[in-house]
Amino acid sequence: MNTKKNKMSGADIFFECLKREGVEYIFGYPGGAVLPIYEKLYDIDFLKHILVRHEQGATHMAEGYSRATGKVGVVLVTSGPGATNTVTGITNAYMDSVPIVVFTGQVPTHLIGNDAFQEADICGITRPITKHNFLVRDISELASTIHQAFYIASTGRPGPVVVDLPKNVMNSITEFNYPDKIELRGYKPKVFGHQNQIKKAAMMLQKAKRPLLYVGGGVIMSGGNRELYLLAKENNLPVTMTLQGLGAFPGTDPQSLGMLGMHGTYWANQAVNHCDLLISLGARFDDRVTGKIETFARNAYKIHVDIDPTCIDKNVVVDLPIVGDVKHVMAELASEITRKPDLDEWWEQINKWKSECPLEYDMSDGRLRAQFVIEKLSELTKGEAVVVTDVGQNQMWTAQYYKFNHPRSHITSGGLGTMGFALPASIGVAFAVKDRPVISISGDGGFQMNIQELVTAVYYKLPIKIILLNNSFLGMVRQWQELFHAEKYSFTDLSDGNPDFVKVAEAFGVKAYSTDSPHNVEHLLREILDYNDGPVMVEFKVAKEDMVFPIVPAGASISDMIIRRLDPKEMV
Amino acid sequence: MMHIISALVENKFGAFNRVVTMFSAKGYNIHSISIGETEDPTVSRMTIVTEGEDKVIEQIVKQLNRLIDTIKIIDMTNQPKVQRELMLITVSYQKGTRSEIIDICEIFRGNVVDINNRTIMLEITGPPDKIDAAINVLEPFGIKEIARSGTVVLRRGEQIRKLPKEYESDHKKINGDKK
Ligand SMILES: Cc1ncc(C[n+]2csc(CCOP(=O)(O)OP(=O)(O)O)c2C)c(N)n1
Ligand SMILES: [Mg+2]
Numbered sequence: 001m002n003t004k005k006n007k008m009s010g011a012d013i014f015f016e017c018l019k020r021e022g023v024e025y026i027f028g029y030p031g032g033a034v035l036p037i038y039e040k041l042y043d044i045d046f047l048k049h050i051l052v053r054h055e056q057g058a059t060h061m062a063e064g065y066s067r068a069t070g071k072v073g074v075v076l077v078t079s080g081p082g083a084t085n086t087v088t089g090i091t092n093a094y095m096d097s098v099p100i101v102v103f104t105g106q107v108p109t110h111l112i113g114n115d116a117f118q119e120a121d122i123c124g125i126t127r128p129i130t131k132h133n134f135l136v137r138d139i140s141e142l143a144s145t146i147h148q149a150f151y152i153a154s155t156g157r158p159g160p161v162v163v164d165l166p167k168n169v170m171n172s173i174t175e176f177n178y179p180d181k182i183e184l185r186g187y188k189p190k191v192f193g194h195q196n197q198i199k200k201a202a203m204m205l206q207k208a209k210r211p212l213l214y215v216g217g218g219v220i221m222s223g224g225n226r227e228l229y230l231l232a233k234e235n236n237l238p239v240t241m242t243l244q245g246l247g248a249f250p251g252t253d254p255q256s257l258g259m260l261g262m263h264g265t266y267w268a269n270q271a272v273n274h275c276d277l278l279i280s281l282g283a284r285f286d287d288r289v290t291g292k293i294e295t296f297a298r299n300a301y302k303i304h305v306d307i308d309p310t311c312i313d314k315n316v317v318v319d320l321p322i323v324g325d326v327k328h329v330m331a332e333l334a335s336e337i338t339r340k341p342d343l344d345e346w347w348e349q350i351n352k353w354k355s356e357c358p359l360e361y362d363m364s365d366g367r368l369r370a371q372f373v374i375e376k377l378s379e380l381t382k383g384e385a386v387v388v389t390d391v392g393q394n395q396m397w398t399a400q401y402y403k404f405n406h407p408r409s410h411i412t413s414g415g416l417g418t419m420g421f422a423l424p425a426s427i428g429v430a431f432a433v434k435d436r437p438v439i440s441i442s443g444d445g446g447f448q449m450n451i452q453e454l455v456t457a458v459y460y461k462l463p464i465k466i467i468l469l470n471n472s473f474l475g476m477v478r479q480w481q482e483l484f485h486a487e488k489y490s491f492t493d494l495s496d497g498n499p500d501f502v503k504v505a506e507a508f509g510v511k512a513y514s515t516d517s518p519h520n521v522e523h524l525l526r527e528i529l530d531y532n533d534g535p536v537m538v539e540f541k542v543a544k545e546d547m548v549f550p551i552v553p554a555g556a557s558i559s560d561m562i563i564r565r566l567d568p569k570e571m572v
Numbered sequence: 573m574m575h576i577i578s579a580l581v582e583n584k585f586g587a588f589n590r591v592v593t594m595f596s597a598k599g600y601n602i603h604s605i606s607i608g609e610t611e612d613p614t615v616s617r618m619t620i621v622t623e624g625e626d627k628v629i630e631q632i633v634k635q636l637n638r639l640i641d642t643i644k645i646i647d648m649t650n651q652p653k654v655q656r657e658l659m660l661i662t663v664s665y666q667k668g669t670r671s672e673i674i675d676i677c678e679i680f681r682g683n684v685v686d687i688n689n690r691t692i693m694l695e696i697t698g699p700p701d702k703i704d705a706a707i708n709v710l711e712p713f714g715i716k717e718i719a720r721s722g723t724v725v726l727r728r729g730e731q732i733r734k735l736p737k738e739y740e741s742d743h744k745k746i747n748g749d750k751k
Contacts, residue, residue: 127590128597132640135585152640186582186643310634313627 010139010170011040014103017146020178023047023074025065025431027058031078032118033105036170050431050460053452055082057424059089060450062100064428066093067411068386070223072154073100073428079107080118083164084125088418090160091129095415096244097221099158101149108168109137123164131159139172144179151182156189157308158221189307193324193332200320201279201303202336205235208277208301210346213237214260214289217244217414218282218306220407224327225249228281231334236343238350240268242283243399246410251403252383257350258359261289262552263396266357269550269558271350272297279303282326285315286415287554295557305329357550357563359400367543368518370394370469374401376521377439377467380529385437386411386429390422390446392476394469396548398441409436420449423466427453430462437465437529444470444498454508457535465528466510466537468501471544479547483562495544505537516541574603575629576655576725579618579636580643583609587641591618594635600624604657604722615643619724652728658721659703660685662693664714673713680706691716 008016014037018026026049030038041049052058055077062073077086083104093100107116123135132152134145145163153161205211219228225248232239232255239249240257249256257268272278278300283289285304290296293316304311304318305326312321322329361371374397377385383405389395389412404410411429413421426440447468457464472495481489505512511531513524521540528536550561581587588607595602603621610617622632629647636645648655663673673692677684682696696706700723707718 123586124589127586127593133586137585184640187640308638310631310638312634314631317627 006176007173008176009036009040009173010142010165011036013139013142013174013176014146014165014170015040015044016176017143017178018074019046021072021146021150023072025050026074026076027052027061027065027428028076029055029058029078029082031080031082031105033079033107033167034076034082034103034165034170036167037076037103037105037165049076050427050456052424053455054450055085056089056420057427057450057453057456059086059093059100059102060418060421060424061428061431061453061456062102063089063093063096063098064388064411064425065432066098066100066428067425068408068429068432070221070408072150073098075100075102077102077104078118079105079122080120082118083120083122087125087129088416090126090162092413092416092418092421093160094129094131096217096413097158098160099153100160101153102160102162104162104164106135106164106166109166110168112166122162126162129160130162131157133162133164135164136166136169139169139174142169143177147179148182148184152184152187156187157218190323191307191325191328193305193322193329195332197320197322198329198332199336201322201333204277204301204303204320205279205333205337206339206341208341209343210271210275210349211237211277211279211341211343212271212275212300213239214242214272214278214280214283215239215245215248216242216281216283217248218326219245219248219330220282222282222307222325222327223407224282224325224330225407227327227330227334231330234334235337235340236347238271238347240264240271242286242289243412243414245283246399247404247407250383250405252405259399261286261558262291262554263400263548263550264552264558265354265359265400266550266561266563267350267353269552269561270353273299273559274349275300277301277303279305280318281305281330282307284311287315290316291552291556291558291560295559360564361546363518366518368516368521368540369546370397370471370540370542371401372518373467373469373521373525373540373542374398374441377525378402380522380525381437381439385409385439386433387439387441388412388422388426388429390442391417391419392443392446392474393471393479393546393548394441394443394446394475396476397469400548419446422446423457424450424453426464426466427457427460427462430457430464431460438463439465439467441467441469443475444468444472444494444501445474447501448499451504454505454510454535458509461534463532464535465531466505466535467528468537468539469542470498470501470539471542471546472498473544475546476548478545479551482545482547483551484553501537501539510535510537512537512539514539514541573625574621574623574649575632576648576653576723577620577622577629577633577636578646578648578725578727579620580610580645581616581618581639582641582643583614583616584641587616588618590639590641591620591636594639595620595622595632598631598635600628600632604720606722606724608724617724619722621723646727648725648727653725654728655699655723655725656697657700657703657723658695658697659706660693660695660719661707661710662686662691662716662718663710664691664716669713673710676706676709682706
């Protein structure tokens with residue numbers, strides 16, 4: 001126990017705790033209930049407060065920062081509307097297991113429950129969307145609560161934690177006691193996998209003829225990319241990744257099969273269908289990955305490594321569960337393998353699938369395609385950039401055509417699919433990443449959600465490269481309308497409603513370009529990559545009716561994937 | 573199938589709520605739920621009766637375990653246990669039926685706890701099937717109101733909470749792995 005005998009206010013204790021947690025940035029927005037905190041903040045210099053333009057933006061920024069660094073992202077907002085504006089961002093972090101701590105102001109304790117001005121029961125509201133949350137009712141609990149919040153957010157399966165801070169608690173005075181140890185009798189995350197289970201997994205792997213590693217975001221979160229690389233390389237194993245797993249294994253490596261699932265590559269999904277051993281590493285058998293559960297990897301013995309026991313047997317019943325930190329489990333698994341499996345035949349088959357149905361798009365009509373832009377971007381940046389994407393076709397094309405070579409380089413809203421994520425998240429990334437380009441990719445729809453954060457990027461002179469893929473449509477919804485809803489393009493055509501994006505960007509102070517010609521793509525990409533005087537945007541006007549292929553229709557078996565749009569000639 | 577889950581949770585603001593929220597968020601049903609302090613005032617025991625296939629129950633237990641405020645979760649369904657529920661039931665009576673109702677109450681080892689010139693209130697405790705049986709028998713007299721406490725259970729012969737996880741395997745060695 002630290003027993004300094006000096007008395008401190010709640011607001012002072014708040015900052016002292018953040019200092020001890022090593023917080024560098026707070027993404028925040030002030031208001032009445034957090035005035036005591038902002039009063040202290042005025043003179044604080046060990047961390048930087050980033051003023052956002054909407055509290056949702058703050059949560060996505062904290063998430064971007066966290067996903068780029070592995071550290072906990074921190075948000076500070078006021079009570080009532082400030083707190084409720086964070087709900088989407090908190091849910092997003094919950095669905096993608098990202099450690100953020102959100103501090104919300106609250107009305108004074110004696111007014112709680114009175115429908116006081118700007119009172120909202122944010123603990124009640126966020127209970128199902130947080131890993132845990134706290135209402136600090138007494139200053140004596142403040143320091144230990146903040147300490148626990150950071151611990152809970154960042155350990156085990158990470159996730160968001162909300163700490164609700166009534167105004168009077170921030171104003172009261174007490175002795176500061178920072179607990180060195182955290183004792184939570186109901187929370188003891190398990191790190192090491194069961195030894196015997198790991199031995200069994202190694203045995204299965206040595207016997208397998210058609211093994212496949214199915215890698216999710218958990219590998220990146222655990223910092224296990226090196227262990228994955230060794231396990232895969234030493235045993236010549238094919239690796240397929242989920243949307244959140246991209247970057248865990250180098251996309252340019254011949255052993256990478258790219259993404260699996262709804263918009264996965266043909267050869268990755270074929271490998272899933274035909275493998276005899278599926279090892280899931282930090283992935284959760286999401287419905288966007290499995291398609292129809294009953295037919296998913298139906299011939300395979302399934303091993304599931306995850307730190308969260310609730311993930312195991314939730315969607316797919318597996319043959320061998322291993323609960324533990326995937327980084328440790330992979331290292332141990334690799335060390336248990338004495339005889340490498342012979343996979344020549346399996347690789348021959350996979351490579352045949354690959355040449356049968358490569359990813360392709362058609363630009364013979366001369367009109368620009370988003371896939372071309374992403375392919376060029378991947379080439380020019382050599383897979384070294386941090387790419388933040390929004391939701392929709394732009395997201396899927398980036399996942400398919402950008403070859404991510406590093407972990408923490410593909411940052412996207414997966415579980416929740418939150419449009420408006422990319423711009424604020426890329427701002428959070430840009431505070432953390434200075435040595436690699438930070439690229440934000442949005443569609444014309446999503447760019448207009450949280451567009452206000454352009455100001456934040458300009459104000460802090462963040463050299464974010466914004467790529468706007470403007471197809472004048474809510475493209476992904478349009479795609480489903482074309483394929484599954486009788487071509488009724490109900491409220492997805494934005495062509496008459498979209499603003500002049502270049503003018504909008506310029507009004508915010510962002511340097512901006514626009515083109516609809518494939519010939520301009522390379523030099524404009526070079527232009528924005530070289531531009532370092534704050535944010536820069538380029539709008540690519542792409543073909544309206546293009547679709548993301550392959551696609552596995554929702555709920556269908558992944559063997560029923562649609563490879564490309566039927567050519568009218570083929571339809572006769 | 574009905575399952576009885578016993579959960580030791582932190583006796584803290586919001587802990588009960590978190591458990592209930594988990595059930596509704598995941599779409600699990602709650603047949604009955606009861607909560608009260610234990611011998612340790614910082615710990616409450618919740619007894620939850622829920623229904624579902626084995627796979628669902630397994631998820632429920634895991635999801636409960638995942639909550640930060642839960643200390644220990646046990647599926648009591650197949651454990652040796654004592655299971656009780658308390659019911660207060662108000663029944664109408666006519667001239668001739670009052671003593672008949674009191675007889676029934678005695679058969680169920682209940683108590684008469686209130687009476688006025690039209691109704692009589694009984695207190696009956698026991699396992700839920702006994703309570704159900706009492707309701708069935710009293711039905712024809714005209715039931716006015718029922719309040720049931722929900723099930724509470726304790727495992728026979730040991731105090732679960734005094735057995736930290738680390739000792740569980742030793743315990744199994746000593747007692748033999750009961751199958
Ligand atoms: C906040 C939010 N609202 C609605 C949706 C449903 N939705 C998913 S993709 C999509 C279209 C996105 O359009 P755009 O941003 O232009 O991207 P595109 O698909 O055209 O690349 C919509 C509306 C969503 N994911 N998020
Ligand atoms: Mg669009």
